[in-house]
Structure formats: structure tokens, C-alpha cells
Amino acid sequence: MQLLDGKLVSAAVKEEIKQQAILHKNNGGKQPHLAAILVGNNGASETYVASKVKNCSDVGFKSSLVRLEENVSETELLATIEQLNTNADVDGILVQLPLPKHIHEEKIINAISPEKDVDGFHPVNIGKLVLGLPSFIPATPFGIMLLLKHYTINTAGKHAVVIGRSNIVGRPMSILLSQNTEPGNCTVTLCHSKTKNLKELCLQADIIVAALGKPGFLTADMVKENAVVIDVGITRVKDESKKSGFAIKGDVDFENVAPKCSYITPVPGGVGLMTIGALLMNTLNAVTKNKL
Numbered sequence: 001m002q003l004l005d006g007k008l009v010s011a012a013v014k015e016e017i018k019q020q021a022i023l024h025k026n027n028g029g030k031q032p033h034l035a036a037i038l039v040g041n042n043g044a045s046e047t048y049v050a051s052k053v054k055n056c057s058d059v060g061f062k063s064s065l066v067r068l069e070e071n072v073s074e075t076e077l078l079a080t081i082e083q084l085n086t087n088a089d090v091d092g093i094l095v096q097l098p099l100p101k102h103i104h105e106e107k108i109i110n111a112i113s114p115e116k117d118v119d120g121f122h123p124v125n126i127g128k129l130v131l132g133l134p135s136f137i138p139a140t141p142f143g144i145m146l147l148l149k150h151y152t153i154n155t156a157g158k159h160a161v162v163i164g165r166s167n168i169v170g171r172p173m174s175i176l177l178s179q180n181t182e183p184g185n186c187t188v189t190l191c192h193s194k195t196k197n198l199k200e201l202c203l204q205a206d207i208i209v210a211a212l213g214k215p216g217f218l219t220a221d222m223v224k225e226n227a228v229v230i231d232v233g234i235t236r237v238k239d240e241s242k243k244s245g246f247a248i249k250g251d252v253d254f255e256n257v258a259p260k261c262s263y264i265t266p267v268p269g270g271v272g273l274m275t276i277g278a279l280l281m282n283t284l285n286a287v288t289k290n291k292l
């Protein structure tokens with residue numbers, strides 16, 4: 001069994017981004033600038049945004065954080081997005097999800113200019129992704145593709161089972177794995193809460209991506225020998241032994257699944273770190289117009 005080390009690979013990805021940003025600037029280009037909007041003060045969202053801002057400075061990007069009150073109106077949030085859309089100095093915009101219940105998430109995502117949508121959630125970017133056209137790719141599936149590429153995992157002709165069909169993880173992951181690319185060219189089964197024979201499907205899988213948000217869901221009896229297992233799950237579970245009072249758990253029963261795998265991602269230290277690397281890559285591409 002080999003660990004797919006998100007720490008190691010994301011460090012390499014970040015170094016490459018840093019060098020490309022320097023090159024771009026030396027050729028007369030501008031410094032990439034990511035603007036993040038955070039509504040309210042959800043603990044996990046605060047942590048994610050702080051990490052994104054820190055990572056921007058690690059690779060020499062400029063970043064701005066716009067903080068809005070939990071009770072901000074949808075109109076005010078839309079006006080903030082419009083200001084960033086028209087600000088020529090801002091290259092990438094992200095709105096940290098989830099948003100408070102009174103705000104229409106879809107309306108907000110659709111308001112971000114597709115050219116600055118570095119999260120890759122706008123319908124224009126999703127549409128391009130489906131057609132295999134250059135686009136911003138949602139950061140988590142993009143990060144997983146970078147991880148598979150780094151370890152030169154042979155995916156062509158393999159059966160991949162993706163558990164979870166969300167617009168930000170599972171569905172784009174299934175599209176990327178099915179595309180005629182390397183990595184890619186998988187035969188993909190996309191599973192969700194109504195899937196009936198999940199265990200049987202998983203037992204046929206060469207690659208499993210678990211993205212459902214249920215700690216320890218994927219158990220050893222659901223995984224065949226030598227499978228590649230990618231754990232996307234991040235759930236905060238109460239843990240008195242931790243200073244923070246919680247531990248981060250993935251969707252895979254790592255201890256028992258890992259011995260059966262050819263490759264597996266740990267949680268933490270796997271997909272989460274790659275997601276940040278992919279977001280920075282999208283922001284760099286927003287400036288250089290590379291691959292877009």
C-alpha cells in the first residue's frame with residue numbers, strides 16, 4: 001500500500017505555481033489576485049478561508065478577504081460580487097460555502113463572472129467541463145486529478161466508483177474520470193443515497209472516490225484487493241483528547257481499508273491540501289489565460 005501524500009504533492013504544485021507567477025510577472029504580467037467572500041462566522045468556513053488566504057501569500061499572490069455579517073441581504077452580497085467582477089485588479093473570486101439559509105446559493109454562484117470563477121461552479125464553467133473544453137475545474141476534483149497524475153496511476157479502462165453526486169465534488173469528479181484524458185478514460189459509476197447495490201458496485205471498483213460526508217462509511221468489506229481509494233470526506237467529530245475539541249474524519253475506515261489498497265489518501269493530509277493547490281492553479285490560469 002502506498003499513501004497518496006497530499007502534503008508532498010501540493011507543496012510541489014505550489015512551488016510550480018510560484019515559479020510560473022514569477023515568470024508571468026517578469027514578462028510584464030500582473031500579480032494574481034484572489035478575492036474571497038466570507039459570510040458569517042462558521043468555524044470550518046473561517047478555517048478554510050484563512051488557509052486559502054495564507055496559501056495565496058505562500059505562492060506570491062495577492063488576496064483580499066471581504067467579510068460580511070451573517071444577516072447580510074442577498075442584494076448586498078450580489079452588489080459585493082458585482083464590485084469584484086468589475087474590479088480589473090481582481091482575477092479570481094470565491095464565495096465560501098455554505099451560505100446562510102436566507103441566501104440563494106445558486107443565484108450567488110451565477111452572479112460571479114465566469115472568467116473569475118476560480119471555484120469552477122458557474123454553469124458556464126460546468127458546461128465547458130462537460131464538453132471537455134478548457135475551463136476552471138472545481139478545485140477538489142481537479143486536485144484529485146493532479147494527485148493521480150503525480151503518482152502516474154494508470155486509470156485508463158479502469159472501473160471507477162464515485163460515491164456522492166454533489167455539483168462541487170462527486171459529479172465533476174465522475175465527468176473528469178470519464179474523459180478521454182490521462183488520467184481519465186475510466187468507466188464510471190456515479191452513486192448516491194438512492195443507489196441500491198452500493199457494496200457490490202464498490203467491490204467491482206478499481207478506483208473508489210468516497211465523497212459523501214459520512215465518517216468511516218467505506219469499510220474493508222466494500223473494497224477489493226489493490227483498489228485505489230480516494231477519501232474526500234471531511235467531518236468534524238467530537239474528540240475530547242484534541243485541543244480543538246474535535247478530530248477531522250474521512251469517509252473511509254482508513255485503518256482497515258488501507259491494507260487492501262494499492263494506493264489510498266489519508267485524512268487529513270490528502271485531498272484537502274490538493275484542493276487548495278488546485279484553487280491556486282485556477283487563479284494563476286485566470287491571470288495567464290493558460291488553458292482557458
Ligand code: NAP
Pocket residue numbers: 140163164165166167168169170191192193194195198211212213214232233234235271272273275
Ligand atoms: P453533499 O453535497 O452533502 O453531497 C453528499 C452526496 O453523498 C450526495 O450526493 C448524497 O446523495 C450522497 N450520499 C449521502 N449518503 C449516502 C449513502 N449512504 N450512500 C451513497 N451516497 C450517499 O457533500 P459534498 O459537498 O459533496 O461533500 C462530501 C464530503 O466531502 C463532505 O465530508 C465534505 O466536507 C467533503 N469535502 C471535502 C473537500 C476537500 O477539500 N477535501 C472539499 C469539498 C467537500 P443524494 O444526492 O442522493 O443526497
